[in-house]
Amino acid sequence: MSTQKPAHDVIVVGGGTAGCVLAARLTQNAEVRVLLLESGSARLPEAVAHPPSWPSLAASEAGWGDTTVVQQASGAPVALPRGRGLGGSSAINAMVFARGHRTSYDSWSEHGAKGWTFDDLLPYFQRTETATSGAPGRGTRGPLTVGPAQHPNEVLLACLDAAIETGHRRAFDISGGLEEGFAPVDLNIVDGQRQSATDAYLTPVLDSPNLDVITGATAHRLLFEGNRCVGVEYGVDGRVFTARATRETVLTAGAIGSAQILLRSGIGPEQELRAAGVQVFHPLAGVGRNLHDHPRTNLVHQVQRPVPTARNNHGEILGLLRSTPAADGPDVQIIFIDIPLPNPVAPVQNGFTIGISPMRPASRGSLRITSADPYAPPVIDPRYFTEEEDVRAVLSGITTARRIAGSSALAEWGIEEVSPGLAAVDEESIADYARTYFGSYCHPVGTCMMGEDEVSVVDSALRVRGLDGLRVADASVIPSIPSNNTNATVYAIAERAADLLRRS
Template sequence: MASHATGYDVIVVGGGTAGSVLAARLSEDEGVRVLLLEAGAAASGLPDAVATPPAWPSLVASTANWGDRTVVQDASGAPVPLPRGRGLGGSSAINAMVFARGHRSSYDSWSDHGAKNWTYDDLLPYFQRSETAVSRAPGRGTEGPLIVGPAVEPNDVLLACLAGAVEAGHRRAFDISGGLEEGFAPVDLNIVDGRRQSAADAYLLPALGRPNLHVVTDAVAHRLRFDGDRCTGVEYEADGRTHTARASGEVVLAAGTIGSAHLLLRSGIGPEKDLRAAQVEVFHPLPGVGRNLHDHPRANLVYSAQRQVPTPRNNHGEILGLLRSRPELDGPDVQIIFIDIPLPNPVAPVANGFTIGVSPMRPVSRGSLRITSANPYAPPVLDPNYFGEEEDVRAVLSGIATARRIAWSSALAEWGIEEVGPGLDAVHDQSIGDYAKKHFGSYCHPVGTCAMGEDEVSVVDSELRVRGLDGLRVADASVIPSIPSNNTNATVYAIAERAADLLRRR
């Protein structure tokens, strides 16, 4: 999409959610030359299904997904697919289009390792800057590039689930996406006029005509270049050749939780023991790189229905709830999402039905990302350590019990439902927990491998600068120290909006 010029003020590596925001915002200043490098395709090269909301599950098997898998997980005895977007828009081009901030309480722990000024209230202006919320609810944005709002016509079976949740005694929230409420409600979606709106759609494509913004797609970053302790550029491959782009200002990694940590490690920045094991020369010891990997696992209860479930029109998961597994907690730690298709399950196939997904939103389990070599095409070794801590199992058990009470409400009785997976033979905590641990999937929200803070296990400081190096920042989900209590994409938009401000003030 651009010539391979070499000199820029800022180089952004990764054209996903964060990279699209950064490239668009930084290039608003005509005097700032910005290069955006993306390993995947341009928007025109992505599958047609990207634009069609109900088709998003098919994208997992497409070229728009990197195809990552974890190592065998102790909980399940099997690897877990970990979808990650590849191409302009990144994961915002293949995800389920849920746009929710996460409850404000889940940001409180971001300061545990010394991160300064990253509370929910600190992020609020950046949440608002990213969005135009159809709801116009208090605290929501009204002038941002993203148009976000609930499904125009929610699926009838999901509305019945919502009625069942209220019948079961749960609060009917007004704006479950805003970060201030608990309960159940339709969630905001990145769907505009029946089509997905990705980060590339909202931010990047309107900016492509700017002469100071260069975008190079199908460009795989090999390693970072340095002069002493200062990052001076990026070596990358495109068009079958190796190029070096130089930055007079800064290099910003926005390649996501997997991609940013992977590039740092390949460049010799990370835990010395891990780098030596991968036969990578240690350039800058930084023990936190690749550590603190965590994600939302999700267990699914699958129901058959005698009444025909309407054909899905939106993203399948249009209504969700946030609740506490224990009343003494300071905020919600479980999400229940109603899904208008029967997801595959290990018990029996279901032709007509729906799913209730249950996910521990504030998991305690932590894992790691490692590399085996400096080869940029060698996949990283991913171990999120799902359900490694019993506290996460207890949270999902609480959510499953709540989901079952909702399923057996009178609001769903007219649908003639039957629980197929796990089925009513699973009645005790042991059997339910075994099902959840064996048959869960990733909710595709990995975070934390370049965690933010001010201590020695942190990778970036409170201004997103890589500790001990100059001219290098990270601005994506990898800097999140502790995962928010909802789908993570809205938080990544806010992080990138704030990063743009930090870079303008450099």
């Protein structure tokens, strides 16, 4: 039995980073009635607010608990944390706020996307933030207060000194998108607590009379009249409801969720939809394709000197580097982490980790559904490290990380590399370690790729190709992942989407 709710002008499906931004910006116009649907809860674990506690959140009720299929590279599935609840992944992530180097946005136009260069996005990046660094090109009046850790961990500062000692550039603002090198990165931490998209954007507008927020609402499918999307069918506590949008419906459920909703609505590759028992409504071959993510390999070290207890997000300092001088921009990130992460060799009680990630991965995968059941888990296959150039990028980063660990700036800490350790000294064994023991950096993108060609899902205005009244505005539209922890980019995409909706 379906119960119809009063119509709204705009329905936003997904209350994560992008959904919070859109709800806040669109309700600034008192004449626009907005409905925000979120499958998770408005009440999240207390640990969400405590920055060092973020590693525990993916396994809590604030996460979906997704895993990939068995990966070709490693022979094992990979956990793929993403947020569930208001704030989405901004409520469970590691709070790194960085734009990525400007060169990593150059490829966004390869499929015809217009107006999405770094310079085009810069005003929207600036609109999101009040950056405490005062660096040129940063925002000064945005909802998010972002800046480097106020009390960096001593071991991480020693890692930064070691990077400089071994010849790397000390960047001034590694978060701004214009520099390479190493520096403290901006964080979404304010007065010692996480600042999520809910905190910065949604909470200040929750009492707006033109905003309705429904949590615990799982989107089942989109509703159409002809080729026009007119609303959403969703479920709450076993009951089914329909909501109508007089202007537009916007999917902001992320790289996994937005593609799932399209597929359940019969929008996607015909053969896959039929195999899942879903009636084809609108063939669109690109839905669920182009899934990619940053994998991360970790070098875990034990140390003799006690590592101070973490105050912040554990990963306060990072570097952006080129794997080869011929690279057209930085394509490797090295991040220093003030805890010894679990590793395949031996548990470490006192130590730290150096994480290495290929920032411009070539490997591409897919997302599928197995049925129209909105509560069935998706089939997620990023196909990590299936392209050899991603392995080569990590090898370059590991070589750099080992030089840093061996510098005199870190000698007083009494360092020993435990994982992979001396078992991996030649290129073949190091590559085997990288392919086998890695995790997701939790930045999936690309399943509703933006462009103007036949493999694109949305056009340059984020409208689903061939349909009216329907847009996607989240990480799923990113054609090629930028060289950053992607949350800052999603904020900017959503800010621009709000502008596009205002003009429509």
